[in-house]
Every structure is written in structure tokens, then in C-alpha cells.
Amino acid sequence: GSVGVLSAAVDSLNDLAASIIALLSVRASGRPADVEHPYGHGKIENVSAAAQAILIFAAAIYVIYEAIDRIITPQPLVAPVWGMVVIVVTAVVDLIVSRYLLAVARETDSSAIRADAYHLTTDVWTAVGVFAALGLVELTGIRVFDPIVALIVAAAILRVAVMLTLEAAGVLIDARLPEEELREVEEILMKTPKVVGFHKLRTRRSGPTRQIDYHLIVPGTMPVIEAHRLTESIEDAIRRRFPHTTVVTHIEPDRITETSKPDTALRHRSSPRRPRAPRPRSRSYRSGAA
Incomplete structure (x- = not known):
């Protein structure tokens, strides 16, 4: 039979398995935080993406093995016309489903659904390549087109697997948000009056879910209630820009005053204390360090 059709069939089975995994992971990750998981269950989605990548890697390796075997020992194709019909139908279905999943991913900001949608989108181009290969075999009778295209299909599958792996790994090891999102957070902070x-x-x-925390420097004479309202307005602005975001703000005074000294200083009034120099008023660095 055709290795191209075989590769498309194997990839379709992986699509089904990946979609089931994505569905289950989205449902599980949506559970609220509990005592054992105070930060929620969001990373279940990223674990599922890694599982999808393993399935896709396995499919690609199998297709590569079969394609090389067919190049070494060519075999006649069985009913390539029917194979072409199957590929066309599969491509149309994949295109419709991938467009729908991308819309859902944009609405929910789900990495698992987005990865599944990209996977299906790649399958559309894969199906087009296989269709072209089967057509060439029908027209020319040169069967080597079939395993060659199968290798190209396998390369496309591997590309998706690598993309899913890198995305999942980045989240699982707590990589920071993209640079453009960091700039938007900084802009919100620095444009807020009195900051x-x-x-x-x-x-x-x-x-x-995005998780953001930072130390906010406010004037040392600012009352606590005003500082609290200021942080609430900043956190609301961040959540309006990035829904599904948890924001934690730590307030720091710009300079020490009599009302902002630590408790230890208040308990030792007789000990001389040198006033602390004002903090620099420039925006600070972006650092993962605590």
C-alpha cells in the first residue's frame, strides 16, 4: 500500500488521541485551586501538550521507518485513487476543525487547544503533499514519489512535535512571559500616577493562566489605604489587558519615614538610625530572581 496514505492514517489516529488528551486536560486544568494545589491545576494542560508531543514523535519515527523500507524494497500501490479521495476528505475536515479550535483557543487562551489546532493545520498541508504524491504516482508510475513524500510528511510531524515540546517545557520550567507582554505590564505600571x-x-x-508578581515603589508618605487602592487599580488594569491573570503586588516605600520604619526600629527609639537613601526612580530590571 501507499506509505503516504499510511502516514496520513497514522497521523489522523494521533490527531484523535491528541484531541482526546487536550479535551480531558482542559477539563482537569479548569478545576479551582485547592489545599494541595494552591496555584491551581493549569499546568495539566502543559503536561498534556508534552504527552501529545510523545505521540507525535512516535508516529513520525514509524512513518520514517516505513518510508525508508519502501525505498529499499519498493512495493506496488493498492488503489491509489481511493487513497487520494480519503486524503482530500481528511484535509477538508482537518481544515474546518482547526479553524474552529483556533477560535476557541483565542477565546479561552488555552495552550492545549491552540497546540491541537496548529497540529491539525499542519495536517492540512501534509494531506496536500500526500495527495500530490499519489497523483504523481498515478500519472508517471514512479512509485518512489510515495515514500519521498512520506518522509516530508514525517518531517512536518516532527516539526509540530518539537514546537509542542518547547512550548510545554517553557511553561513547566516557569519561563517568563513573552517580551511584548512584559513591555505592556511595565507600561501599565509606569503610566500609573503616583507610582x-x-x-x-x-x-x-x-x-x-498568567501569574505576575512585582515590588511596587510608592512615596514613603503615602497612607496604607491609598497604597492599597493604587495596587488594586494597577492589578485591575493588568487583568483587563490579560484575562485569566493572577497578580500579586508587594508595596515598598520610596524612602524611610517615621511612619514607615520597621517595628524593630520603633522598639529601639534610643538607637541612632541613619536615614536610608532614596531608591532610584528609574524603572527597574526584569529579573526572575526573588
């Missing part, structure tokens, strides 16, 4: 600056900005992602 002196910030530092120790840390970001990460857990499934569809």
Missing part, C-alpha cells in the same frame, strides 16, 4: 517605580518583576504561565 515611583518597580522591581523584581516575575512572570510565568500555568495553562491558560
Whole structure:
């Protein structure tokens, strides 16, 4: 039989398995935080993406093995016309489903659904390549076109697997948010009135949820209630820009005053204390360090 059709069939089975895994992971990751998982279950989505990558790697290796075997020992194709019909139908279905999944992924910000959609989109181009190979075999009778295209299909499958692996690994090891998102967070912070600056900005992602924490520098004379309202307005602005985001703000005074000294200083009034120099008013670095 055709290795091209075989590769498409194997990839379709992987699509089905990957879609089932994505569905189950999205449902599981949506569970609220509990005592054992205070940060929620969002990373279940990223674990599922890694599992999908393993399935895709396995499919690609199998297709490569079969294609090389057919190049070494050519075999006659069985009913290539029917194979072409199957490939066309599969491509149309994959195209429709992938467009729908991309729309859902944009709405829910789900990495698992988005990865599944990209996988199906790649399958559409894969199916087009296999269709072209089978057509060439029908027209020319040169059967080597079939395993050659199968190798190209396998390369496309591997590309998706690598993409899924890198994306899942980045989230699982708490990589920071993309540079453009960091710039938007910084812009919100620095454009807020009465904010002196910030530092120790840390970001990460857990499934569809972003997690952001930072130290906000405010004037040392600012009352606590005003500082609290200021942080609430900043956190609301960040969540409006990035839905499904958890924001934690730590307030720091720009300079020590009599009302902002540590408790230890208040308990030792007789001990002389040199006033601390004001903090620099420039925006701070982006660092993953605590």
C-alpha cells in the first residue's frame, strides 16, 4: 500500500488521541485551586501538550521507518485513487476543525487547544503533499514519489512535535512571559500616577493562566489605604489587558519615614538610625530572581 496514505492514517489516529488528551486536560486544568494545589491545576494542560508531543514523535519515527523500507524494497500501490479521495476528505475536515479550535483557543487562551489546532493545520498541508504524491504516482508510475513524500510528511510531524515540546517545557520550567507582554505590564505600571517605580518583576504561565508578581515603589508618605487602592487599580488594569491573570503586588516605600520604619526600629527609639537613601526612580530590571 501507499506509505503516504499510511502516514496520513497514522497521523489522523494521533490527531484523535491528541484531541482526546487536550479535551480531558482542559477539563482537569479548569478545576479551582485547592489545599494541595494552591496555584491551581493549569499546568495539566502543559503536561498534556508534552504527552501529545510523545505521540507525535512516535508516529513520525514509524512513518520514517516505513518510508525508508519502501525505498529499499519498493512495493506496488493498492488503489491509489481511493487513497487520494480519503486524503482530500481528511484535509477538508482537518481544515474546518482547526479553524474552529483556533477560535476557541483565542477565546479561552488555552495552550492545549491552540497546540491541537496548529497540529491539525499542519495536517492540512501534509494531506496536500500526500495527495500530490499519489497523483504523481498515478500519472508517471514512479512509485518512489510515495515514500519521498512520506518522509516530508514525517518531517512536518516532527516539526509540530518539537514546537509542542518547547512550548510545554517553557511553561513547566516557569519561563517568563513573552517580551511584548512584559513591555505592556511595565507600561501599565509606569503610566500609573503616583507610582515611583518597580522591581523584581516575575512572570510565568500555568495553562491558560498568567501569574505576575512585582515590588511596587510608592512615596514613603503615602497612607496604607491609598497604597492599597493604587495596587488594586494597577492589578485591575493588568487583568483587563490579560484575562485569566493572577497578580500579586508587594508595596515598598520610596524612602524611610517615621511612619514607615520597621517595628524593630520603633522598639529601639534610643538607637541612632541613619536615614536610608532614596531608591532610584528609574524603572527597574526584569529579573526572575526573588
